[in-house]
Amino acid sequence: MRQNGRKEIEIPATITVRELAALMSVSPIDVIKVLMHNGIMASINQRIDYETAALVAHEFGFEPREQRPPEAVEEEGPSLLWQRLYAGEDPSKLKPRPPVVVVLGHVDHGKTTLLDAIRRTNVAAQEVGQITQRIGAYQVEYNGRKITFLDTPGHEAFTQMRARGAQVTDIAVLVVAADDGVMPQTREALAHARAARLPIIVALNKIDKPTANIERVMSQLAELGLVPQEYGGDTIVVKVSAKQRIGIEDLLEAILLVAETREIKANPDRPAVGTVIDARVDRRGPVATLLVQNGTLKQGDIIVAGATYGRVRAMFDDRGRPLKKAPPSTPVEVLGLSDVPEAGDLFEVAESERQARELAERRAAERQRQRQVRRMSLEDLYRRMQAGKVREFNVIIKTDVQGSIEPIAGLLQRLVERHAKDQLQLNILHADAGEISVSDVTLAAASDAIIIGFNVPVDAAAKRLAESEGVDIRVYSVIYHIEEDLEKALKGMLAPTIQERILGHAEVRQVFKVKGGQVAGCYVRDGEIRRNALVRVLRGGQKIHEGRIASLKRYKDDVTEVRAGYECGVGLEGFHDFAVGDILECFVREEVGAA
Structure with a gap:
């Protein structure tokens, strides 16, 4: 569509220089030159706000239009707690209530000390090592109005509550130290707050320290899409010093200002x-x-x-x-x-x-x-998409190096636009370098997301949590395999994943010679040993054989399974070289996530 001879383009609220250049089909270098000409210094991966992007688009002969966020999809009834709480209320009975604020951020950036300053008490000194060990909830009064604060031991606890249906907070305060800047846990906390769809206020703490570099941190925040208001963005950034009590009142004013725009209400005249x-x-x-x-x-x-x-x-x-x-x-x-x-x-x-x-x-x-209900998996993406049960494709990306994130994110976006443009919206909830952790799985469980890893390990605890929560983790070493799998998923052609499930472990304590081979006299240490299952023989932590159980006995009786704490005799197909001290790891392979 053209207006006044100019081609119209839609530009989101924030966009990177690279994305803007691609949108206009021009070189990113030319975009940077136009920005410099207008007194704006920006790198190729830096985010700029709509007004700045619109100025650049005009220079290249385009008619910019701000891209509106997609309207919320109606679900089959309220799913989050706050929706259920007020869904059936008479609007005339609803009255303003104090906002509930969650305080998130990197460890040692001063979350609890900030609350200490707000409450005029010494909560931090009571904590072990002055690090918050459990969730605290506090209420303060400022200018005759109350504010409730949650001080969390990390974004994981906050998200675990959300994963269980509890939309607890109204506003997120992201604490960032002015001398330390944006850290990995800062990015994770931001991802969790965004996934909860909370308005975010940044408290730039420790501004009194000689090593504080406010401009550097402001630039880091802008790159994360938190463009400060003084840079032309819409993120409220309040400069504070918790120890010196600088900017505390400004922070409280900002919270009350955001609360007013949210119209936070409840019905006090009903059971709690x-x-x-x-x-x-x-x-x-x-x-x-x-x-x-x-x-x-x-x-x-x-x-x-x-x-x-x-x-x-x-x-x-x-x-x-x-x-x-x-x-x-x-x-x-x-x-x-x-x-x-x-x-x-x-x-x-x-x-x-x-x-x-x-x-x-x-x-x-x-x-x-x-x-027992499995969450979103890549295999059933097509089926759920066709049934209209999924409109958003939530993804968490973890890579070995930061430079791999952008190509993978771009690949996912192109595939969704090519195969499911009108049916699916891609949401990259979190993208960072490093191993797949418990925090990533917690966020995926709360948001019904898939985790895509590239050349990264999966933490053992994260693997266990993913199995119990039904979170689909995909780890790749070749980027084209990501493209192949997602393309097949969007076409409904992806084969079910074969997943391994450990049943139990047994220790070989005696070896008996029998006609035609050996039988291991074992003690089941955990789980169970099951006949017709598969077994790995581990010696010194190394696998020396893998095969199927041929016989399983308790004394002279054939049995189908033997549980932890009991002894048994085990014979394997094609293996007759047991040694005392060997560990038998019993497991099965199952299809999961089949459409």
Whole structure:
């Protein structure tokens, strides 16, 4: 489409110099020259805002138009907690409530010290090694208005709550140290906040330090798409020093300003519902930190939290003062539950103890069912896309070097546009160099994403978590194989993945000679040994044989399986060289994710 003889192009809110050049089919060098001519210094991978990009587009004879974000796809009913909480409320009963703010950032960048300055208390000194060990919830009052803060031990805990359906917060404050700049965990925290679709305020901390380099950090933030307002962007960046109490009031003003634009409301005149922020056992019994998100919680209410329930015997605020009732956005410590709930569990007030018990049992059964449901996999992408059950293709990219990220991201975008332009939107939630970690799997589980690794290892703990959460991890060493697999997935041609599942391990303690070979007398150390399964023989940690179990006996009886703690006799097909101390690793190979 042309306007005034100029070709129209759509430009997003932020775009890299390279992407803008590709959009206009010109050289990135020519774009950089135009930017320099207008007094703007930018590298080829640096992000610029829409206004700057529009200025460049005009220079090249284009008519720019700002690209609007796609409208949210209607789901089959609310899926996140905050949607369910207010879906059936009468708008006339909704009243403004305090915003709930999560504080995220790299370790040692001053998250807890910043909250310490806000609360005028010394929380940080009470922490082991002055590093936050568990989630804390605090409420402060500024200019007659309240703000609730969550201080997390890392973005993983925050995302684990979100993965379990708890949309806990309204605003994210990303703490970045002015002397240290953007670090790997800063990028991860940003990815988690963006995946939760939270407005982000940056608190640029430690500006009083002699080594602080504010301009460098501002440039780093812009490259992450957090273009500061003073650079023409829309990200609020507040310069603070937690130790010197500089900029604290400016930060609180910024939070209240963003909260006003969000129209944060709740209905205080109904039974309470909310989320478990933390839980523990002390001399008083099970103690749960609850965040009331709608309604008002009262002393004496019967509540069910996850798979546990009880009557609220006592309530305390974040300073240990007793409370009789807690309105929306109030964090409280509660005594009276029968057991310790898990962080991220949802709670609500029940009409009776019987109803609470039945609801707790239903939740336990539902949790078990959800653990058996596989999340998005590359194999069933086409089927779910055709059924209209997926409109967004969420991806996490991990590579061996930073330079590999952009080619892979560009490849994925081109494939989606070529094969599913009107059916699918690609969202790269997080992209970074380094091994695939638990944090990546947690983010994938919360966002129904696929992890694509390129020449990177998978952390052992991350592998276990991915198996339990049903997260699909794909690791490649050749970039063309990524293209082949995704192209097949978008066409519905990808073959099911064969996945290995370890059943158990047994130690060879005796070797018996029998007619035609040997039998190993074993002690099952963990899991189980199953007849007709596959077995690796490990000696000194090295595999010396892999084959199928030919016979499995308990004393003289043939059995189908032997569990941990019992002895058995094992014979393998085609192997007769057992030695005392060998480890037999029993496993099966299964098809997973078949469409």
